[in-house]
Amino acid sequence: MITGSDEATDRPLLLLVASGMRPYREYLLKSIATRFRVHLFHTIEPSWEKAYLSGWTVLADTCDGAAMAKAALDLHAATPVAGVLCWDEVRIHATAYVAEALGLLGGDPAVVWRLRDKGQTRAALAAAGVPQPASIPVSTEQEALAAAEELGYPVVLKPRGFGASLGVIRVEDAAALSAGFAFTTSIVIPEPVLFNSAEPYLVEECVTGEEISVDAVIRSGVVTPLFIGRKVVGYPPYAEEIGHFVDADDPLLTDPALVAALQDAHTALGVENAWTHTEFMLTADGPKLIEVNGRLGGDLIPYLGLLATGIDPGLAAASVACGLEPDLTPSRHRISGVRFFYVAEEDTTLGSVAFEGELPAAVDQSVVVAAPGAVVSPPPKGTVWGRIAFATATADSVDSCRQALDEAGGALVVNSV
Numbered sequence: 449m450i451t452g453s454d455e456a457t458d459r460p461l462l463l464l465v466a467s468g469m470r471p472y473r474e475y476l477l478k479s480i481a482t483r484f485r486v487h488l489f490h491t492i493e494p495s496w497e498k499a500y501l502s503g504w505t506v507l508a509d510t511c512d513g514a515a516m517a518k519a520a521l522d523l524h525a526a527t528p529v530a531g532v533l534c535w536d537e538v539r540i541h542a543t544a545y546v547a548e549a550l551g552l553l554g555g556d557p558a559v560v561w562r563l564r565d566k567g568q569t570r571a572a573l574a575a576a577g578v579p580q581p582a583s584i585p586v587s588t589e590q591e592a593l594a595a596a597e598e599l600g601y602p603v604v605l606k607p608r609g610f611g612a613s614l615g616v617i618r619v620e621d622a623a624a625l626s627a628g629f630a631f632t633t634s635i636v637i638p639e640p641v642l643f644n645s646a647e648p649y650l651v652e653e654c655v656t657g658e659e660i661s662v663d664a665v666i667r668s669g670v671v672t673p674l675f676i677g678r679k680v681v682g683y684p685p686y687a688e689e690i691g692h693f694v695d696a697d698d699p700l701l702t703d704p705a706l707v708a709a710l711q712d713a714h715t716a717l718g719v720e721n722a723w724t725h726t727e728f729m730l731t732a733d734g735p736k737l738i739e740v741n742g743r744l745g746g747d748l749i750p751y752l753g754l755l756a757t758g759i760d761p762g763l764a765a766a767s768v769a770c771g772l773e774p775d776l777t778p779s780r781h782r783i784s785g786v787r788f789f790y791v792a793e794e795d796t797t798l799g800s801v802a803f804e805g806e807l808p809a810a811v812d813q814s815v816v817v818a819a820p821g822a823v824v825s826p827p828p829k830g831t832v833w834g835r836i837a838f839a840t841a842t843a844d845s846v847d848s849c850r851q852a853l854d855e856a857g858g859a860l861v862v863n864s865v
Contacts, residue, residue, distance in 0.1 A: 460530035460770045461485045463520060463550075465543045466510050467497050468536055471815050471838075475751050476535065476744070479762035484530075484770070487523060489516060489546075511538060513545030513557065520546045531770030535744045540564065553721040553771055562717055563724075563742040566608045566650060569717065573737060576716035579709060580737045581653040581729075589629045595651035596625050602654040605632050617828075618654055618685040628685075631828065657731040659738070660700065661692070662710055663745045663753060663761070665768055665776065666722050671711045672776060674764075675753030676700045677745065678846075679727075680787075683827040691853070693785040693846055694752040696778055706735045713737050723765040725749070748786045748840060755784035755812060755842045782842050784812070787853040789837045789860055794825040799863040801836050807859055810852035812840045814859075821865075836862065 462484040467473060474496065480486055481500035488494055488504040497504075505519055523529060532552055534543035541560045548555030562568045570583040584595035585608065596603045596619070605628050607615040615632040619625040632649060661677035676698040680691035700706050710726060717740060725745035727738040744750050750761035758779030767774040791798075798821065803814040818824055818836035825834050839856035843849040 457485065459483060459485050460772070461487060461502070461527055462766050462770060463487050463489065463523065463529045463532045463546065465489045465516065465532070465534040465546065466536045466539050467494070469817075470496050471817050472746065472748060473535065475754070476762035476765070479760050480766045483763060484766050487527075487529070489519065511542050513542035516542060517545045517549035521549055524550050531766065533766055533769045535765075537564075537741060537743060537746075540742050553769060556718070556720075559718045559720075560742050563719075563740050566606070566739055569740060570650070572716050572718075573713060576712060578713050578716055578737055579734060581655045583650050583652045586649050586651055589626060592629050592649065592651050593622055593625055596622070599651065599653050604652045604654050605629060606650050606652065607632060608648055608650050616687040618687070620685075624685075655729045655731050655736050657729050659727065659729050661745055661749060662700075662706075662726045662728065663750055664710065664714075664724055664726065665764055665774055666714055666719050666724060667768060667774075669715065669720050671707075671714050673701050673707065673710060674759055674761075674776060675745075675749060675757070677747075677749040677752070686828040688827040688831065689747055689788075690790075691785060691787040692747055692749050692752060693783065693849060694749065694756045695783045695846070696756040696781045703735075709735050709737060713740055721768055721771070723761070723768060747788075748838070752784040752786060752840065755840070756780065756782045783844065783846055783849050784840065784842045785846070785849040785853055786838055786840045787857060788835045789839075789857055790826040790830060790834050791824055791836060791862060791864070792826065794829055796824055796862075797865045798822050798824060798836065799865040801860070801862050803837070803839075803856065803859045804861050805859050807839075808841070808852040808855050810841045810843045810848060811856050812842050814839045814856055 464486050477500045485502035488501050489507055489510055491510055494504050529550055532547040534540050541564050544557040544560040567585045573580050582599055586592045586595050602618055602620045604618050617628040617631055619628040659679045662673050663675040664671050664673045675694050678693040682688050682690040723744050725741040728735040744765055764774035798818055801816045816837045824830055837860055839853055841849045841852040
């Protein structure tokens with residue numbers, strides 16, 4: 449069912465597939481709506497999104513690329529669509545079928561699947577000589593044990609198609625691998641994508657150093673890095689991302705080795721026009737690529753980029769999707785950060801969660817994301833869905849930013865029932 453007018457104006461019509469969680473994605477939609485008409489494909493009638501939409505279509509399944517493509521053709525016949533955008537990892541592959549059907553940028557499902565499937569990513573990068581950890585695809589615990597013996601402990605075990613570090617664990621020996629394999633194979637996400645592979649897991653060389661992310665714009669195959677996210681990881685041996693920092697003047701933005709690896713990776717993977725989120729480990733031997741995601745970064749990293757640089761990620765991503773020149777000129781030079789908060793005990797039933805008292809002026813947002821009555825756990829059981837709140841901050845140094853986030857954490861009061 450198509451609802452809304454999508455009336456013709458001088459603003460391009462952008463088709464957005466899924467909106468995401470309001471606390472993490474509203475800032476993108478709000479910005480995009482200032483310069484684009486937005487038509488949303490969703491599985492339920494929009495609520496908070498309506499303030500930013502020119503129309504919407506309720507579909508049975510937004511992971512069904514063929515069905516979405518048919519609905520998009522009907523929409524396009526009535527009101528021409530200028531671009532298609534999706535920032536949901538689970539739906540970016542299906543969205544590529546929509547862009548393909550409309551003859552728009554991003555319409556190459558094979559390229560997007562190469563990004564979604566980390567096994568294919570590894571193979572393409574290996575063929576191009578892009579520095580990365582050695583990786584062996586496996587399907588069983590015995591195969592994983594054999595792969596680990598070949599690579600040498602410690603190793604990293606991961607699913608080949610999930611995001612947000614779900615199911616990722618570092619293991620030090622064979623006994624830990626057996627326990628880790630049970631953990632990795634037990635991870636279930638709300639809307640899983642089935643990988644038609646006999647080897648759904650990867651055992652990888654454990655490379656060490658600082659882990660970073662790079663949000664970048666790609667136009668006609670040329671990569672422009674915009675935001676470097678310095679990742680804060682907690683709850684070892686699990687790779688839970690508990691925070692990030694973004695510096696507008698991060699020297700890595702112009703580091704020759706990193707910029708070359710970023711460009712070579714996108715060339716090898718066939719990415720031509722997109723916004724991507726790429727993760728690297730900065731090892732003693734140089735940057736080694738962990739993964740490339742065909743979407744805007746999660747965990748509010750693009751929002752941190754906006755706070756730090758003034759570059760608007762929503763408008764830039766929408767512009768690229770519509771074949772328009774994005775505005776990538778920084779207007780600020782600050783440092784921003786985000787911290788995610790969890791309960792201390794597994795299976796905690798929340799009574800109330802609130803930030804109490806006056807927070808530092810550097811704190812930009814303090815947001816509770818878990819509702820009273822929710823049963824939550826810290827990692828590894830809780831993972832991304834164990835987060836109960838977050839805070840963001842902007843300052844002139846990482847230390848000042850970190851201190852503001854520490855104070856926000858100290859002001860978070862959790863009552864259980």
